[in-house]
Amino acid sequence: MSGLAHIRPTRSTPLLRLGNQSLRPHHAIRPSTQRLQLAPRTLYNLTSTTTKVRTTTKTTSIPPITPQTTIRTYAVLKGSTGKAEADLLIEELQELYEIAKDEFEIATESTDTGTIYAASDRESARDALNQLSAVYHLYTARPGEVENEKDNGVGAGAGEDDGDGPIIETNYNPADVPRGVKDEVRRRVGQRIRELKNAVELLEERAHAE
Numbered sequence: 001m002s003g004l005a006h007i008r009p010t011r012s013t014p015l016l017r018l019g020n021q022s023l024r025p026h027h028a029i030r031p032s033t034q035r036l037q038l039a040p041r042t043l044y045n046l047t048s049t050t051t052k053v054r055t056t057t058k059t060t061s062i063p064p065i066t067p068q069t070t071i072r073t074y075a076v077l078k079g080s081t082g083k084a085e086a087d088l089l090i091e092e093l094q095e096l097y098e099i100a101k102d103e104f105e106i107a108t109e110s111t112d113t114g115t116i117y118a119a120s121d122r123e124s125a126r127d128a129l130n131q132l133s134a135v136y137h138l139y140t141a142r143p144g145e146v147e148n149e150k151d152n153g154v155g156a157g158a159g160e161d162d163g164d165g166p167i168i169e170t171n172y173n174p175a176d177v178p179r180g181v182k183d184e185v186r187r188r189v190g191q192r193i194r195e196l197k198n199a200v201e202l203l204e205e206r207a208h209a210e
Contacts, residue, residue: 006147020033033203077173086181086184086185086188088172089185093132093136093193094133095190097192097196100128100132100200101123103125103128104125104200104203106124106125107122107125107200111207111210121203121208127205129196131168132196133197135168136189136190138169138174138184139172139185140185140190141174141182
């Protein structure tokens, strides 16, 4: 049996000898591989396996805002100045009178010279007079005499705020003014206020006539 290939079985992989060459069977020299089969994962699977973090927001209840009511404070009519009550009221009226008088003089000058500010100056004079008349009316009006005050021209177009006109503020509470003090104020300053009112009205009439 020389020259013939012989087969010698072993416990290991059998060899095929052909002459001087040894060959392993084809399945023996092919490396053994294991394929890792990955299960297809859809977008749904990816998102479903994602860890979800749940966040909670701590809410704090905010109490409702309560509107604050502004309480008007007045100066004390019977104060520490040592002055009579009528004097305190007349001082306030005097300041308003000086303002209205200055505005009237400016309006008179601009009207006489025919400046472009004449109309606005007359309007400012009227506003200052209305402010003076309104405060005077609040300090001197007596129950049942409100219409008489308006008929006399003092406080016409002014007085208590009706929601449409300007807000009239006073240093003292008119409700705290005694009747005797009201009479004293009327006697001492009423005539001057009426004269200023007449002068403003004459100026307005003259400007409208031109």
